[in-house]
Amino acid sequence: MKKILTIQDISCMGKCSLTIALPILSAMGMETVILPTAVLSTHTMFKNFTVKDLTDQLLPITAHWKELGVKFDAIYTGYLGSAEEIEIAKKIFADFGGEDTLIFIDPVMADNGKLYAAFDMAYAKLNAGLCGAADIIVPNITEACFMTDTEYKEVYDEAYILELLDKLAGLGAKTVVLTGVSLSPGKTGVYGLDTVSGRHFIYQNDRVDASYHGTGDLFSSVAVGALMRGLSMEDAFRIAADYTADTIRVTLEDPKEPWYGVNFEETIPALLKMLEEEEKKQK
Numbered sequence: 001m002k003k004i005l006t007i008q009d010i011s012c013m014g015k016c017s018l019t020i021a022l023p024i025l026s027a028m029g030m031e032t033v034i035l036p037t038a039v040l041s042t043h044t045m046f047k048n049f050t051v052k053d054l055t056d057q058l059l060p061i062t063a064h065w066k067e068l069g070v071k072f073d074a075i076y077t078g079y080l081g082s083a084e085e086i087e088i089a090k091k092i093f094a095d096f097g098g099e100d101t102l103i104f105i106d107p108v109m110a111d112n113g114k115l116y117a118a119f120d121m122a123y124a125k126l127n128a129g130l131c132g133a134a135d136i137i138v139p140n141i142t143e144a145c146f147m148t149d150t151e152y153k154e155v156y157d158e159a160y161i162l163e164l165l166d167k168l169a170g171l172g173a174k175t176v177v178l179t180g181v182s183l184s185p186g187k188t189g190v191y192g193l194d195t196v197s198g199r200h201f202i203y204q205n206d207r208v209d210a211s212y213h214g215t216g217d218l219f220s221s222v223a224v225g226a227l228m229r230g231l232s233m234e235d236a237f238r239i240a241a242d243y244t245a246d247t248i249r250v251t252l253e254d255p256k257e258p259w260y261g262v263n264f265e266e267t268i269p270a271l272l273k274m275l276e277e278e279e280k281k282q283k
């Protein structure tokens with residue numbers, strides 16, 4: 001069984017970060033080891049949430065794992081709360097990384113042209129540095145712009161995306177995948193670049209006109225799980241994009257609280273079916 005370490009916060013109620021990564025990766029057949037960076041009462045779309053930072057716990061926890069000789073098939077980082085936690089993530093990559101460990105970074109910090117309230121430009125630069133240590137990074141367009149000093153555009157063409165991918169490649173990751181890329185009306189998806197071979201890949205599906213908290217975490221968790229199941233980059237990101245869109249569609253039928261998160265619990269059986277069908281095709 002593959003063993004994945006995921007490093008991100010735990011927002012106890014509301015669906016994002018670890019409350020998505022853990023059930024999704026477990027359902028996909030992965031042993032999932034968690035390193036919670038902070039405990040929040042709810043995710044940050046609720047008012048008056050509490051936060052307990054866990055920065056001082058991270059290295060003692062990983063030192064214990066080191067003593068036990070633990071090895072991971074993948075390390076997947078999501079929302080990290082501070083500059084110090086980025087430095088710690090780098091140290092964890094150095095301590096547990098290696099040829100047989102896929103490092104997957106979702107540099108969660110911004111969307112729709114803006115940094116989230118907790119972050120500033122200095123944090124974006126540190127995140128860019130962290131991305132240099134990755135095998136795969138999956139920024140959205142906003143995050144890519146902040147990390148590469150590029151002007152953010154709501155309306156863009158393919159040349160803009162190709163330029164962003166080249167700049168992201170300059171950060172040092174082996175594969176860079178831009179998310180939320182729309183190259184024609186009503187479509188959205190991913191545009192990737194394997195920086196070793198220079199090969200691009202693109203996948204566009206139908207855009208669902210709704211925005212839910214935690215969908216980036218769902219997308220990344222599924223992509224990591226699919227890669228660990230042995231799917232190619234193209235197949236893993238296509239399934240992650242399709243599954244995320246399908247889950248948003250299912251959630252739209254639930255009239256309550258659109259900011260709460262998506263009803264991924266209902267769509268896990270469909271995800272497993274999608275994966276099994278893909279795997280059967282490849283046999």
Ligand code: PXL
Pocket residue numbers: 009011016017040043044079108116213214215216217
């Ligand atoms: O879904 C990303 C995420 C995770 N955790 C916390 C967040 C966010 C995005 O805003 O605030 C605490």
